């Protein structure tokens with residue numbers, strides 16, 4: 001995620017997540033021990049990774065892997081390369097991965113990894129040595145039946161390929177099910193590249209229809225133009241919605257009549273940056289409050305906060321990023337009647353197609369892109385209505401409904417196993 005800096009409105013996403021988990025478990029009537037087990041990852045590994053840099057000196061990087069809960073199956077989640085990675089962030093992200101798996105009935109618990117580094121200032125060979133060093137450092141706790149990594153911010157199919165190769169060498173057998181988000185030729189799944197975005201668009205369409213609005217009538221602002229944001233903009237544009245604004249780390253562009261999305265995608269670089277080549281760029285804070293029907297944050301955490309929530313003009317927010325809305329902003333948006341489709345529901349298309357990739361690797365039998373997309377769409381439609389119906393039934397916000405639906409399978413699995 002190029003240009004990403006620590007958000008101005010930084011809040012502790014781990015303590016916020018723990019508070020929401022507690023409320024969800026209380027509403028479901030589970031005992032204290034269930035909360036005690038689910039409030040923190042069951043296992044966290046911190047590693048120090050020495051990397052010989054191109055100029056000959058050795059730099060030592062800190063990396064983490066957090067495994068939230070393995071009562072249901074192996075754990076799963078991406079690895080982030082970013083200078084602002086912290087242990088608390090990785091822990092919170094691992095809990096959110098569990099919620100996604102719970103909502104979508106995937107046979108996994110959540111995990112997340114991160115390395116404190118800035119890949120923008122590293123050569124490809126330095127990144128390769130770092131990726132391989134990370135796998136060597138965590139190899140005891142990962143594997144196709146233990147914990148399955150995937151791409152996240154600043155990591156991509158090339159980094160997955162190096163990690164896969166390193167793991168296979170260590171274990172002395174070829175092990176494609178160890179990691180997902182691989183290149184197609186190494187056992188990647190068709191559709192994984194755009195899966196998160198496709199899921200976001202399906203969640204947007206289904207929720208808008210429940211609000212009496214058609215996709216083709218909507219004006220959408222998309223914050224972030226990387227893997228998720230640019231694909232969301234592309235799919236919406238192809239389906240006839242009007243994408244009135246897009247942004248990246250340098251700011252945003254807005255046109256009430258719609259933007260030429262295919263041309264903008266042609267212009268963007270591999271780090272999701274396009275604004276350096278555009279005129280009329282406005283700052284992010286102004287961008288987020290521009291007129292629109294739907295806002296899709298697809299960049300960083302804590303972008304919608306108590307300082308701007310009262311100025312947002314959208315009536316629907318679909319969270320493509322992990323953790324883009326602070327709890328204070330959630331409350332303000334609710335009071336203003338703005339519907340928020342939470343991250344653990346909206347962006348779970350990525351881990352769902354990663355699950356499809358793992359299934360295909362285990363079977364050695366590969367699906368067409370149509371099969372992948374159709375299965376994803378069916379699961380997304382079902383999960384969106386399940387969460388929105390649950391929210392109505394419990395008179396709660398969709399986020400609380402998503403936490404209740406997502407956490408329950410872990411509490412039940414732990415009971416059956418006799419852990420609580």
Ligand SMILES: NC(=O)C1=CN([C@@H]2O[C@H](COP(=O)(O)OP(=O)(O)OC[C@H]3O[C@@H](n4cnc5c(N)ncnc54)[C@H](O)[C@@H]3O)[C@@H](O)[C@H]2O)C=CC1
Pocket residue numbers: 001002003004005151152153154196223224225226227228229247248249250251271272273284298299300301320321322347348350351
């Ligand atoms: N890639 C995936 O499959 C999944 C990604 N996510 C989440 O989606 C979000 C975006 O991920 P990717 O698209 O993969 O990352 P990316 O690294 O491909 O793109 C990030 C984009 O955000 C922009 N950005 C950075 N700082 C910004 C700022 N202050 N204001 C506006 N834009 C800014 C960057 O310029 C870039 O366009 C992250 O929260 C990630 O965890 C969630 C589920 C799956």
Ligand SMILES: O=C(O)CCC(=O)C(=O)O
Pocket residue numbers: 076077078079100149150151152180181322347348350351352354355
């Ligand atoms: O594809 C995966 O397994 C994980 C994706 C991920 O890291 C996320 O949903 O935040």
